[in-house]
Amino acid sequence: MTTSVTEVHGAVQTLTQSSDTMFLLLGAIMVFLMHAGFAFLEVGTVRHKNQVNALVKILADFGVSAIAYFFIGYWVAYGGTFFADAETLSQGNGYELVKFFFLLTFAAAIPAIVSGGIAERARFYPILAATFLTVALVYPLFEGMIWNGNFGLQAWFEESYGVGFHDFAGSVVVHGVGGWIALIAVLFLGMRNGRVRAGKHTNFAPSNIPFLALGAWILAVGWFGFNVMSAQTLNGISGLVAMNSLMAMVGGILAAMVAGKNDPGFIHNGPLAGLVAICAGSDLMHPIGALVTGLVAGALFVYVFTYLQNKTQIDDVLGVWPLHGLCGAWGGIAAGIFGASSLGGLGGVSLTVQIMGTLLGITVAVAGAFLVYGVLKLAIGLRLSEEDEYRGADLAIHKISSTSAE
Structure with a gap:
């Protein structure tokens, strides 16, 4: 009888491990597919002479990100390395390996986001160098603080305010x-x-516009893997996360449609703004709170992007700072507002901590980027020559256009 119970227990444990591994693998694949969304969103937005560069840049960035995160970034964030034999690495159905893949797709989103902002005038290899440094050092520094408790930040929040900084799927991180x-x-x-x-x-x-729309659709679908599968185990999966992601996405669409006056570019970026903002509190909010979060994010993106394009010297081609930077910050703060039990949320979150954690994330990002891009600009330069920019990055860098081999 004892042997039978032991065997059953072992079989259940194996089934649980293999199920969790498959669950997370599917999430990793869905988020990996989102990089095609980033690519087509950029292809549809930039001018024809820069379309090839948009496609190549996203894929090349992913390759460099994988190496940077495998050898350095994952160790910085989680203290884990892959310097062990294959038998050791594959224990537990290889769950830890799939977890790395899943987290890598998040890390690689950093240069994919940056790519849309700097499009049409950036040199190729200096930007890949920046990708390596940000994914190896800057992003994992904050990732480890929030998702692994590095440097005692979360412990200090919990000791001082009773709860830690909550960012379920990365609005801020x-x-x-x-x-x-x-x-x-x-x-x-x-x-x-x-x-x-x-x-x-x-x-x-x-x-x-069709390519832009295709990119937005791929991102929106993949985002449900980004958010729901951030639970990382089948036991932790929550329909609330899916519902809140849906409602925030819808809020973003509607707000962008109205604020953007039916502009197709705004309407297709609206759902992305809502999805960015809901990542942090998707596991806490009431669906109505998620809808409001998305509405605010969609309007925020449209108004700030319009202002930047018409009134400032900030030439953010895809509007990635308002879309990801501002809506991401709003999402971190919104988790502290709509996650509160007084507004129908599950509670266990502090608005003060959410504001502090969000500001810290911005500080780490800004300081790290100043160091990385500042040094690279001084050392090797970041921008194409005026002649190459006029010709377009496709011909200047890749020697081929999107429409012919000439």
């Missing part, structure tokens, strides 16, 4: 950090040539 890094990169690169003519701002229209 991933999107906020990526968006604020992008802002610094955009500032270092400066405006694209031709954006200001006779003292007035000129906006370049998206080159391909």
Whole structure:
């Protein structure tokens, strides 16, 4: 009887481990697919002469990110390395390996976010160098503080305020950090040539709305893997996360439709704004709170992006700072508002801590980006020559256009 019970227990444990591994693997694949969304969103937004570069840059960034995170970033964030034999690494159905893959897809989102902001005038290899440094050092520094308790930050929050900083799926850790890094990169690169003519701002229209829409759809679908599967185990899965992601997405669509006056670019970025903002508190909020979070995010993106494009020297091509940086920060704060039990949430969250953690994430991102992009600009330069920018990154860097081999 004892042997039988032991065997049953072992079989159940194996089934649980293998199920969790498959669950997380599917999540990793869905988030990996989101990188195609980043690529097509950028392809559809930039001018035709920069479409090939948009596609190549996202894929190359992922490759560099994988190496940076495998050898350095994962160790910085979680203290784990892969310097062991394959038998050791594959224990527990290889769950820890799949967890690395899942977390890598989050880390690689940082340069994918940055890519949209710096499009059309950035040199290729210097940007890949920046990708390596941000994924190896800057992003994992804050990731480890929030998701692994490094440096005692979360322990201090819990001791001082009773709860830690809550960011379930990365409104601040991933999107906020990526968006604020992008802002610094955009500032270092400066405006694209031709954006200001006779003292007035000129906006370049998206080159391909169907590609832009395709990118938005891929991102929106993949986001349910990004959010729901952040539970990382089947036992932790929550339909509340899925419902809140849905409602925030819808809020973003509706707000962008109204605020953007039916502009297709805004309407397709609206759901992304809502999804960015809901990541942090998707496991805590009431669906109505999630809807409001998405509504605010969609309007925030439209109004700030419009202001940047028409009134400032900040030439953020895809609007990644308002979309990811500002909406990500809003999401961190919104978790502290709508996650409260007094507003129908599950509680266990502090608005004060959410504000402090969000500001810390912004500080780490800005300081790290200033260091990385500042040094690279001084050492090797970040921007294409005026002639190459005029020709377009496709021909200047890759020697081929999106429409011909000439």
